[in-house]
Amino acid sequence: MKEKMQGVTLIADWDPKPGFKLGPKDIEGRQTYLGSQVWRNPRIEIREYDIPVPGDDEVLIEVKACGICGSDVHMAQAEADGYIFYPGLTGFPSILGHELSGVVVEAGKNAYDKNTNKPYKGGEEVTTEEMLWCGSCKPCADGWPNHCERLDEIGFNVHGAFTKYLVVPARTLWSLEPLKERYPEDKLFLAGSLVEPTCxxxxxxxxxxxxxxxxxxxxxxxxxxxxxxxxxxxxxxxxxxxxxxxxxxxxxxxxxxxxxxxxxxxxxxxxxxxxxxxxxxxxxxxxxxxxxxxxxxxxxxxxxxxxxxxxxxxxxxxxxxxxxxxxxxxxxxxxxxxxxxAQGHSGHGTFPRVIDCMADGMDMTLISTKQISLAEVPENIIQLQTDRSQCKVTYLANL
Missing domain, CATH: 3.40.50.720 (NAD(P)-binding Rossmann-like Domain)
Incomplete structure (x- = not known):
């Protein structure tokens, strides 16, 4: 793929507050686990990117839907002193967006589909965990991947889904196949984008x-x-x-x-x-x-x-x-x-259980009260800082 893609990107200035010390997982000038102690003057730009290529254990997804989370709003929102509201893991610049669903376009040779226990072929409708866990540290081994010692988070410190394509590890993907019987095609990806916040x-x-x-x-x-x-x-x-x-x-x-x-x-x-x-x-x-x-x-x-x-x-x-x-x-x-x-969602089967609950009639699409195009994402993130009249604003790729 030679074409480019646009991504809704958050930029901020690395300017630690007095007394801040780099933690063992922080990266000077790039990443911290204490976002509101470091990042100032957030702003959003739509930037142009190359389409990413999946590695052996990864999958390239074409994003079909992505919801705006309160975390997106708070990363882009500044206190009176200019520091961002969001207190957690952040690394800028990064494309925002982590409540997503989409279709598999390309997969690495070791990227297996949990739904079939076979390699991804392309065309599968999926959602993904937002927390990218390593699988080998002690918290992961103990069954707590949402507390991974090498944690990355989609849309927080690695590129997210307010764009056209996204690469993620195959291990974090979950099939939307169970939702097809209840949700028609025009609602399938909307429902899929609501799996993560429900988890x-x-x-x-x-x-x-x-x-x-x-x-x-x-x-x-x-x-x-x-x-x-x-x-x-x-x-x-x-x-x-x-x-x-x-x-x-x-x-x-x-x-x-x-x-x-x-x-x-x-x-x-x-x-x-x-x-x-x-x-x-x-x-x-x-x-x-x-x-x-x-x-x-x-x-x-x-x-x-x-x-x-x-x-x-x-x-x-x-x-x-x-x-x-x-x-x-x-x-x-x-x-x-x-x-x-309680932090995040990963581990102990939250994703398949939530998907099955939604397939059985727990319809979360009610909370998506507004659907927008990619170009409208920045203005809606800013609007949500002061306007709570909408519950969930969702980017849909077909708009």
């Missing part, structure tokens, strides 16, 4: 949070795509009550369509008092913090745990944020409660 929710509430027993009560704070996906997963897992706390009324209504039983708007009503009232004073077995504002929402979570009658409540911290949580140890001790961190 983030699955990892948080099922894998890291320990799941729930049928009949448990669950509270989700934050009605972004991951919070909405958590509502669907928790209800499907058997929660008797799923409560969503969200300030945007449209997102609250969408949560109700996806499985939530009640919507609380914390701007209009007391969160803790309402949760206790809705649960007859019991509180909740599981809380998912997906707002990215732990300093704001955690005191109310703690109040529910303290005043409710449920022991062993779990708080799963899912959204990325630098802010500290104002934790009262006595509450955790007396109520046998715990706080758990």
């Amino acid at each position: 983030v929710a699955y990892n948080a509430v099922i894998e890291r949070g320990g799941g729930i027993r049928p009949g448990d009560r669950a509270v989700v704070l934050g009605g972004g795509p991951v919070g909405l996906a958590a509502c669907a997963i928790l209800k499907r897992a058997g929660a008797s009550k799923v409560i969503i706390s969200e300030t945007q009324e449209d997102r609250g209504k969408m949560a109700l369509k996806l499985g939530a039983d009640y919507h609380i708007n914390p701007l209009n009503e007391d969160f803790a008092e309402t949760v206790l009232e809705l649960t007859n004073g019991m509180g909740a077995d599981l809380f998912m913090e997906a707002t990215g504002l732990p300093e704001v929402v955690y005191p109310d979570i703690e109040k529910v745990i303290w005043e409710g009658r449920t022991l062993n409540s779990k708080v799963v911290v899912t959204a990325r944020a630098e802010a500290k949580m104002p934790v009262t140890g006595e509450v955790l001790q007396v109520r046998r409660a715990s706080i758990i961190g």
Whole structure:
């Protein structure tokens, strides 16, 4: 292939804050695990690139759909001092976009399809994990590839999917074949692009949070795509009550369509008092913090745990944020409660399980409220920094 391709590229200035020290996995001037401590003055450009060539264990994908994630928005968003919002692994310049689906165009000689256990031939509809794990470090060997010691992340420190073609390791690909029966061709790739954010929710509430027993009560704070996906997963897992706390009324209504039983708007009503009232004073077995504002929402979570009658409540911290949580140890001790961190999605079969749930009727395409062309991606990333009226904005290659 001799033609070029365009990619929506994030650029920023390497300007570490005073006191910053390079970590063992940081690369001077190129990559850090503490993005908001280093990168200043982010800006987006559409740049021209050569079409990548897959290695022996890799696959070249033609991108058909890619959603804009809150991480994309926060990498491109600056605080008053010019430093980016996003606190995690980042390496610029990089093409953004990691919630993707597409078609296999070319594959290396050792690139095997997990769906058939045979080499890729081309034409297969796929999605991919966003976290590129090495498979040989201790976390990978222990079964925690999302904590890989040599982790790369599509659209964060290596090129992502807001472009036409993308190369990824064959080991991170998953077939969309199970979705074909339920999703027509015009919706297949849209559905495929929503697998990754739904897997983030699955990892948080099922894998890291320990799941729930049928009949448990669950509270989700934050009605972004991951919070909405958590509502669907928790209800499907058997929660008797799923409560969503969200300030945007449209997102609250969408949560109700996806499985939530009640919507609380914390701007209009007391969160803790309402949760206790809705649960007859019991509180909740599981809380998912997906707002990215732990300093704001955690005191109310703690109040529910303290005043409710449920022991062993779990708080799963899912959204990325630098802010500290104002934790009262006595509450955790007396109520046998715990706080758990959840990162990403890889490992323990999140992708095939989510794909099968979607094939069985858990329709996540409802959360994609706007579809755009590649040229419209930069302006929509900027718009999402201040406008939450859209839930998930998705780039579709056919627009």
